[in-house]
Amino acid sequence: MDRRKLFRGLTTMVIGVFVAVAVAVGAASTHPRTASAAPLFTQCPPVGLDTGCAVLITLGPGGSMTTAVDPTQPPFDGVEDTLVGVQNNSGGTVTSINLSGASGASPAIFDLDNDGLCAGYVPGPAGCPYGDGASQNYAGRATNTPVGSGAATTFPAETYTNISADKNSGTVNFLNPTIPNGGSAYFSLEGPTSSFAPCSSGVPATVMLSPLTGTNPVGTQHTVTATVNDLCSAPVSGATVHFTVTETTGNVITGMCTTGAAGTCTFTYTGPILPATDAISGCAGPSGAPPCGAATKAWVLPVSACNGDITYGGHMTADNGDRVNFGGVAHSDEANPPSGEETFIDMGANLQVHSTGILAITCSAEKADIYGIATENGTGSHLFRIEVTDPDSSGGADTYWIVLDNYNSGSHPIQGNVEIHST
Numbered sequence: 001m002d003r004r005k006l007f008r009g010l011t012t013m014v015i016g017v018f019v020a021v022a023v024a025v026g027a028a029s030t031h032p033r034t035a036s037a038a039p040l041f042t043q044c045p046p047v048g049l050d051t052g053c054a055v056l057i058t059l060g061p062g063g064s065m066t067t068a069v070d071p072t073q074p075p076f077d078g079v080e081d082t083l084v085g086v087q088n089n090s091g092g093t094v095t096s097i098n099l100s101g102a103s104g105a106s107p108a109i110f111d112l113d114n115d116g117l118c119a120g121y122v123p124g125p126a127g128c129p130y131g132d133g134a135s136q137n138y139a140g141r142a143t144n145t146p147v148g149s150g151a152a153t154t155f156p157a158e159t160y161t162n163i164s165a166d167k168n169s170g171t172v173n174f175l176n177p178t179i180p181n182g183g184s185a186y187f188s189l190e191g192p193t194s195s196f197a198p199c200s201s202g203v204p205a206t207v208m209l210s211p212l213t214g215t216n217p218v219g220t221q222h223t224v225t226a227t228v229n230d231l232c233s234a235p236v237s238g239a240t241v242h243f244t245v246t247e248t249t250g251n252v253i254t255g256m257c258t259t260g261a262a263g264t265c266t267f268t269y270t271g272p273i274l275p276a277t278d279a280i281s282g283c284a285g286p287s288g289a290p291p292c293g294a295a296t297k298a299w300v301l302p303v304s305a306c307n308g309d310i311t312y313g314g315h316m317t318a319d320n321g322d323r324v325n326f327g328g329v330a331h332s333d334e335a336n337p338p339s340g341e342e343t344f345i346d347m348g349a350n351l352q353v354h355s356t357g358i359l360a361i362t363c364s365a366e367k368a369d370i371y372g373i374a375t376e377n378g379t380g381s382h383l384f385r386i387e388v389t390d391p392d393s394s395g396g397a398d399t400y401w402i403v404l405d406n407y408n409s410g411s412h413p414i415q416g417n418v419e420i421h422s423t
Contacts (some may be wrong), residue, residue: 001189003418004209006352012168014140015157016353018071020405022024023174023180024054028030028306030271033410034260037134038051038054038368039051039053039072039073039089040052040056040070040072041053041056041070041085041206041330041380042146042148042184043086043087043146043147043148043185043187043219044084044085044140044148044186045086045125045148045149045150046081047083047117047122047123047124047125047188048076048077048078048081048117048121048122048124048305049072049073049074049075049076049077049122049178049198050073050076050083050122051073051400052073052083052085052148053069053070053073053074053083053084053085053148053186054069054074054075054082054083054084055067055068055069055070055082055083055084055088056068056069056070056084056085057085057086057087057097058087058089058340059086059087059088059089059090059094060088060089060090061090061091061116063090068205071206071229072204072206074292076117076122076188077115077122078121078122078123079191080191080419081115081116081117081190081368082187082188082189082191082403083117083186083188084186084187084189085148085184085185085186086142086179086184086186087146087184087196088179088181088183088184089181089182090181091181092180093173093178093180093181094178094179094185095141095173095178095179096171096172096173096174097171097172098162098169098170098171099169099170099171099172099176099189100322106110107190107191107252108166108167108168108190109167109168109169109170109189109190109191110160110163110164110167110168110169110170110189110190111167111190111253112135112136112138112160112167112189112221113136113190113313114136114137114305115137115142116135116137116138116139116187116188117131117137117138117139117186117187117188117356118131118137118138118139118140119136119409120137122152122315125140125149125150125151125232126149126150126151126152127141127149127151127152127153130153130157130158131156131158131160131189132159133168134154134159134160134161135156135159135160135164135187138186138188138189139156139158139159139160139172139178139187140157140158140185140186140187140224141153141157141158141177141185141186142157142158142161142177142179142183142184142185143177143183143184143185144177144180144182144183145182145183145184146182146183146184148184148185148186151270153176154176154177155176156175157174157175157176157177157415158172158173158174158175158185158187159172159173159175160172161173164221164310171392175398181280182269183408185196185343189274190325190350190386192257195279196265197319200322201359201388202224202230202234202236203230203231203236204228204229204230204236204239204284204285204291205291206228206229206291207226207227207228207282207284207292207293208226208227208229208293209224209226209227209240209280209282209290209293209294209295210224210225210227210295211224212224212295212296213295213296213297213411214296214297214298215297215298215299215300216297216298216299216300216386217271217274217299217301217302217303218271218272218273218274218275218299218301218302219270219271219272219273219302219369220270220271221268221269221271221330221405222241222268222270222271222297223266223267223268223320224255224267224268224280224282224295225264225265225266226241226265226266226267226282226293227262227263227264228241228257228259228263228282228284229263229266229267230266234263235259235261235262235263236259236263236284237259237262237263238258238261239258239259239263239284239338240257240258240259240284240404241256241257241258241265241267241282241284242254242256242282242283242287242288243256243257243269243280243281243282243285244265244280244281244283244288245257245269245278245279245280245281245302246279247267247272247276247278247288248277248278248404249272249274249405251272253269255267255269256381259284262403263299267279267282271297271299272299273385273403274299274304274383274384274385274403274404274405275298275299275300275301275383276298276299276300277296277297277298278297278299279292279294279296279404280294280295280296280297282294282295283421286337299369301359301360302360302362302369302371303360304332304337304338304360304361304362304370305361305362305363306332306338306362306363306423307332307333307334307422307423308312308330308331308332308333308363308368308420308421308422309329309330309331309419309420309421309423310328310329310330310340310361310363310368310370310388310418310419310420310421311326311328311329311330311418311419311421312328312388312400312405312417312419313327313328313416313417314326314327314398314399314400314412314415314417315318315404315413315414315415315416316400316409316412316413316414316415316416317412318346318409318410318412319347319348319408320346320348321350322346322347322348323347323348324344324345324346324409325344325345326342326343326400326402326418327342328340328342328343328344328345328355328386329341329344330358330361330368330370330371332363336356337358338359338360338361338370339358340355340358340370340372341355342354342358342370342372342374342384342386343355344386344402344409346407346409349407350377350379351376351377351407352377353374353376353382353384353404354374354375354378355372356371356372356373356374356375356381357372357373357385358370358371359372360374361372363420365420365421365422366389366390366392366416366420367387367388367389367418368369368378368387368388369386369387369388370385370386370387370388370392371383371384371385372384374404376404376406382404382406383404383405384402384404384405385392385402385403386400386401386402387399387400387402387411387419388420390399390418390419390420392406397413397414398413398414398416398418399412399414399415399418400414400416400418401412
């Protein structure tokens, strides 16, 4: 079966406005892909691989028209047939649209080969068929809302007439019903969305974040790249992308970046101290409004990287103003799992922490991070990280810092001692 496609066009309305629009015809797609679950244009019902219109023609007052493309919608047949919607905001009733392809276009936009949206080759509206023989199952129907209807209606709902000898121009007629002001219609023609020209929106329509998923050790940095495109799949420069990172703890990190000529920009932030999963959102609309893209980031414990013994003990004043006491030992080497025992007491907060297991240890000559599981007041199972410093070579006071999933002492100089010994 000869498969080719597409079109473009304008409209003759009851209020007496006629406009013809030329279209360039592009090459057929050879790589079927699945459409987004959330289409930009709902004037078309799901057909084949499409969940909405691939192209939307919006008719405005005085005969104005804008054409927009949803880049997430592939050819609905997986080859090149395109699902086209019409939104009538003209103020009057629309009964037809006159379409004209570019001179010498191949295939011609009305060179129909009986594989349109109602042909049965792909899942289509339940109310099919809608058109007469000349439309060859390419016709759809109109409705009085901006949401396409797949229901049956008085036959024929649409017809194709005035098809030229070269099959490169013709008229799509909306009969049963016509398109009322505020209503919409849909149909299909030959050619991919790349046939539509001109298409220069320049307004953010889609935001893609990358990487979509990923895993990093806790406490390291993560960089997210946002790619902003318009309705024509062209990059949008100068767009401000507002980022929101929501951690599983409820902590929220925000930031922004501005896209360059390629429509991309980056945002970098530091991950949490304890394992968590971040929900990342990047929005390119005004003040952080849609369109938005989403991604996730998992933060995991680091791989143990320490051959040595860490011992410490003493007291300090925590962030909450309480005097706290602590002590512990930890050991790590390449041959055995990390081990140790840690104790922390904040009497003012009614908190006594005792470790039940050491999960990972990282260390340098002057700093060690100890990750593990502990009870609080003898119950529960809480992740913790203890960071101690022993700046013997550089001078300065030893420090201690414990973070649990529900407590943070802050890092402070201690009255006591920290020793980090390499083995």
